[in-house]
Amino acid sequence: MGRPMKLAGLNRVAAKFAAIASLAAVVVAASSCSPTPDAGNKTLKVVYQKTDAFTALDAVMQDAKKEFEAANSGVAVELQPIQANDDDYGTKLALAQRSGDTAPDVFYEDTFKVRSDVDAGYLLKLDGYLEKWADWSQFNEAAKAAGRVDDGSIYAVPLGTDTRAIWYNKKVLQKAGISLPWQPKSWEEILTTARAVKASDPNVIAFNMYAGKGTGEGTVMQGFYELLYGTDSTLYDEDSKKWVVGSQGLTDSLAFLKTLYDEKLAVSPAEALDANVWKKVFGEWFPQGKLAATVEGSYTPSFWQKGGTYEWPGYEQDMGVAMFPTRNGQEPGGVSMSGGWTLAVGAKSKNPDLAFQFLTTALNKKNALAYDINNSQIAVRNDVAADADYLAANPFVKDVSDLVAVTHYRPATADYPRISTAVQVATESVITGKQSPEDAAAEYDATVRKLVGEDKVLEK
Amino acid sequence: MTIRRAMRLLPVIPSILLLLLFLLAPVAWSFYASFTDAGLTGKAAKDPQWVGAENYLRMFSDDSFPLSAWLTLVFVAASAVLGQNILGLLIALLMTRSGTVVSSLVGTAVVAAWVLPEIVAAFAAYAYFNRDGTLNQMVGMVGIEGPDWLYSFPLVAIILANTWRGTAFSMLVYRAALADVPRDISEAALMDGARGWQRLTFITLPLIRGSITTNLMLITLQTLAVFTLIWVMTAGGPANASTTLAVLAYQEAFKFGDIGYGTAVASVLILLGMIFGAIYVRLLRERRP
Numbered sequence: 121m122g123r124p125m126k127l128a129g130l131n132r133v134a135a136k137f138a139a140i141a142s143l144a145a146v147v148v149a150a151s152s153c154s155p156t157p158d159a160g161n162k163t164l165k166v167v168y169q170k171t172d173a174f175t176a177l178d179a180v181m182q183d184a185k186k187e188f189e190a191a192n193s194g195v196a197v198e199l200q201p202i203q204a205n206d207d208d209y210g211t212k213l214a215l216a217q218r219s220g221d222t223a224p225d226v227f228y229e230d231t232f233k234v235r236s237d238v239d240a241g242y243l244l245k246l247d248g249y250l251e252k253w254a255d256w257s258q259f260n261e262a263a264k265a266a267g268r269v270d271d272g273s274i275y276a277v278p279l280g281t282d283t284r285a286i287w288y289n290k291k292v293l294q295k296a297g298i299s300l301p302w303q304p305k306s307w308e309e310i311l312t313t314a315r316a317v318k319a320s321d322p323n324v325i326a327f328n329m330y331a332g333k334g335t336g337e338g339t340v341m342q343g344f345y346e347l348l349y350g351t352d353s354t355l356y357d358e359d360s361k362k363w364v365v366g367s368q369g370l371t372d373s374l375a376f377l378k379t380l381y382d383e384k385l386a387v388s389p390a391e392a393l394d395a396n397v398w399k400k401v402f403g404e405w406f407p408q409g410k411l412a413a414t415v416e417g418s419y420t421p422s423f424w425q426k427g428g429t430y431e432w433p434g435y436e437q438d439m440g441v442a443m444f445p446t447r448n449g450q451e452p453g454g455v456s457m458s459g460g461w462t463l464a465v466g467a468k469s470k471n472p473d474l475a476f477q478f479l480t481t482a483l484n485k486k487n488a489l490a491y492d493i494n495n496s497q498i499a500v501r502n503d504v505a506a507d508a509d510y511l512a513a514n515p516f517v518k519d520v521s522d523l524v525a526v527t528h529y530r531p532a533t534a535d536y537p538r539i540s541t542a543v544q545v546a547t548e549s550v551i552t553g554k555q556s557p558e559d560a561a562a563e564y565d566a567t568v569r570k571l572v573g574e575d576k577v578l579e580k
Numbered sequence: 581m582t583i584r585r586a587m588r589l590l591p592v593i594p595s596i597l598l599l600l601l602f603l604l605a606p607v608a609w610s611f612y613a614s615f616t617d618a619g620l621t622g623k624a625a626k627d628p629q630w631v632g633a634e635n636y637l638r639m640f641s642d643d644s645f646p647l648s649a650w651l652t653l654v655f656v657a658a659s660a661v662l663g664q665n666i667l668g669l670l671i672a673l674l675m676t677r678s679g680t681v682v683s684s685l686v687g688t689a690v691v692a693a694w695v696l697p698e699i700v701a702a703f704a705a706y707a708y709f710n711r712d713g714t715l716n717q718m719v720g721m722v723g724i725e726g727p728d729w730l731y732s733f734p735l736v737a738i739i740l741a742n743t744w745r746g747t748a749f750s751m752l753v754y755r756a757a758l759a760d761v762p763r764d765i766s767e768a769a770l771m772d773g774a775r776g777w778q779r780l781t782f783i784t785l786p787l788i789r790g791s792i793t794t795n796l797m798l799i800t801l802q803t804l805a806v807f808t809l810i811w812v813m814t815a816g817g818p819a820n821a822s823t824t825l826a827v828l829a830y831q832e833a834f835k836f837g838d839i840g841y842g843t844a845v846a847s848v849l850i851l852l853g854m855i856f857g858a859i860y861v862r863l864l865r866e867r868r869p
Contacts, residue, residue, distance in 0.1 A: 239621070552818065570641070
């Protein structure tokens, strides 16, 4: 922002200012020549995400730092938590990785970004290190695959994984006369129940599913993909490595969202497009009994348990969890989506051996157990999964862990973020009434063709 | 003589170097990157390829670009050229005719929006236009249920917010300019029987013409670059309905990691600023009537 200033005098002022600035620069340069006192010491830079609703990883990192520094004298661990949402964290991390001077040694990395970040040369290949790490055998096969890229090498080690399910408020359903435990067998049954809830109390949000660009990946992970992967269609054909277009499943999924929003069974479109709607879901609507059911992640209890962001002592009794059904109840009966985050070592790290050692400290049984419990993650280490404290962390551990059997993963290609946005745009157009499901699906197809090219799409 | 002239330039050299290093270099890099497929991640991050004008050609097939360009023009025209400029002039004129107390009260109120850091002003505007915000609570008191401004009228909301925030700048420029208008010319016109509006259009405005163009230039460039205000209030939504070029460039470069395309959009924004600048400079150079 400029300031009002006589323009004629501007040059003179600027010149004076520049003279002072250059003098200051000389002084600073001279003073920085003095040797730093601890020149012999090594520093590891650790970058991860921390928000007001996500402090579990910060706690683990603090513990790991203490453990690691005690075991390795002369090595300092510099923790750099980034306060941002998932999208902005990814951007900040990628920007830091572009230069060796700012690139972290160890960092928190989303599984679906592993492949494109390996392509970008940001991640160090860990095969040689993992061979010599005794604990590696404790990780289950699916977990090992999370950090594996197309050439079969492993670049990242998972902290935990997650699944998605229907979370419902038992009291609200009971009031509407729905028998418990509730397990819808098809999309139609979801609508029937939601209409019954709405009829018994019009002020209650009967069945919410995220939609629109506001909630970003939440829209597709906790909403649209549960619908799409429950039809006989998919987003991406893994065998031919092509994106699916012209899919009836996509149109039908959009039509289901349209029904939810048109009949006002979900929140209003304006509320749905607010990026902070999920905070209301966890912080207000569920605890206050204003929301009957929604699709959310297995990490849901982490918000409500003791020490969580929206502490709610009654959640263990009041809440129930159900599998999201396939469209007509066809095999395998349910659908879920999984993601999860990993720790990785920077390819530009000057101390890769120490960096990997820090990674193993942060992921040892004690720290992994603490993290999985505090963040309601599904354990990926067998010894953690069998731990009594883990199993007793909340009443839903078994329900959400069982969903691993019907879960799907996002196609982790470099094109994915844009395709995901195209899906979010389609849902937004449909729930706001801007486009019919057919038109929105047609526009999605056109966008995909434009994004990836004709040779990478598959007509179904 | 030449040595003396060179010596006079000496103190300016550091400032020129600083400007080259911190202003021109990023612009040049951004312009260069707009001809590559540089990305935030993926293969294009490690080894960006020269793609020629592909990013620029893509703008014409991309639906969001023409929309953004149009929204940017509307935003600049409505909130800067009309809103800030005319409102600023009007307030400045009224202040010259009002008492000291009224004028300082009005001045403080207007400048308050301008001294706020941009992020604070943006949150204030968000809180004001929000569905349960101040505006709707006020109209609610008289029994009207206000719409969700940020959702139903996002462009109107950001135009009003930017007008609110930026008017102080124009007001200050015009107050200074009006103070320099010689009283005797106005008084002579008054003697000749010129009415208020005649004195304004034939005497005052031509005299402060230089200030008007300078002001227009500055506020246009500021408004073209507005990002935080829009990002906090609507984040460009819903469905791109308030995505100006600055927001589009950010989304492409940092949300989709397509630095090449993002910098191409940013280059167009720079070009747009230069066009506006050239027009204003021309207006300034034209001979006075």
